[in-house]
Amino acid sequence: MDDATMSGDGRPVVAGVDGTRMWKAVVDLAAAEAARRSAPLLIVHAWPGRYSGRTRRKADGTSGIQCRRLLDAIEDRLTSAAWRVPVRTELIHGVAGEVLATHSRNACLLVVGHGDRSAPGTGWGSTATHLTQNCTSPLLVHRGWVGYRGPIIAGVSAQPGERSAAYAFELADQIGARLAAVHVWDRARPGHDGVPSRPLGGNNLERNEAARRLAEALSGWSAAFPQVAMQAVLISELDLPYTLDQASRRGQLLVAGMGRQGRVAGLVAGSVRPAAGRHLLCPVLLVPPTWTMPADAS
Numbered sequence: 001m002d003d004a005t006m007s008g009d010g011r012p013v014v015a016g017v018d019g020t021r022m023w024k025a026v027v028d029l030a031a032a033e034a035a036r037r038s039a040p041l042l043i044v045h046a047w048p049g050r051y052s053g054r055t056r057r058k059a060d061g062t063s064g065i066q067c068r069r070l071l072d073a074i075e076d077r078l079t080s081a082a083w084r085v086p087v088r089t090e091l092i093h094g095v096a097g098e099v100l101a102t103h104s105r106n107a108c109l110l111v112v113g114h115g116d117r118s119a120p121g122t123g124w125g126s127t128a129t130h131l132t133q134n135c136t137s138p139l140l141v142h143r144g145w146v147g148y149r150g151p152i153i154a155g156v157s158a159q160p161g162e163r164s165a166a167y168a169f170e171l172a173d174q175i176g177a178r179l180a181a182v183h184v185w186d187r188a189r190p191g192h193d194g195v196p197s198r199p200l201g202g203n204n205l206e207r208n209e210a211a212r213r214l215a216e217a218l219s220g221w222s223a224a225f226p227q228v229a230m231q232a233v234l235i236s237e238l239d240l241p242y243t244l245d246q247a248s249r250r251g252q253l254l255v256a257g258m259g260r261q262g263r264v265a266g267l268v269a270g271s272v273r274p275a276a277g278r279h280l281l282c283p284v285l286l287v288p289p290t291w292t293m294p295a296d297a298s
Helices: 023-037 064-080 096-106 125-134 163-175 202-224 237-250 263-269 274-278
Strands: 013-016 041-047 087-093 109-113 139-142 152-155 179-185 230-236 253-257 284-287
Touching (some): 013 023, 023 064, 041 096, 125 139, 152 163, 163 179, 163 284, 179 237
């Protein structure tokens, strides 16, 4: 995620911030993304102080004055860093997840932290988890570390019209990054009587079929983006947690599809094994299945 510029269409990068110490990292990441896209930057802080809707949560003791001071501090930080992007801040009464989901409808990207007040690697917290199912723009989740080396790792389902694969290829092409396209194949499972539901060699058949589907899914994108150094990686479902853990430490970005059927998205959004909690992990970018990048628009 370097200084290349993706084509923009006037929609802002929206950053959701809270009062935790991660706000500086989230703001810096959002500002960098806005600058790369030549897009305006909107910083949103949700405060439940005057909100009386049905999903109102218990107040955390934060006052409206403290919220305004947070936004003032953000504006000062962005000014001192001399980001050449238009910046606006909003203090909105409501629940953070719902407020940000609404703002995502008119955003080119939504940026949030990994969790409300949880430690890196222990889950995303209620706000980010809510957004994985309700965000209509791509969702970028900061998980404690941002690097500009290493490959982009994309979880690929090998389904027709997959938007996360398109996003990953275009992003890798724009910033000159290597791309690792990871596809998960399912092993043969035992039947109700404990006997494998597939004949001997069924796992090999499944793996070979998955490899064929992956090659077909990637061939068109490789032809469209010949400058992208791409490696296809086929893994068993049993190896997925370990693979994502390692990719999150060595890659610069993890890209996956968003939705209830998103296996990669569901795994990285939930808790991971305790050892990973001691490490800072790269950001995750989740792409809605209906998302169209500006460069793709007809």
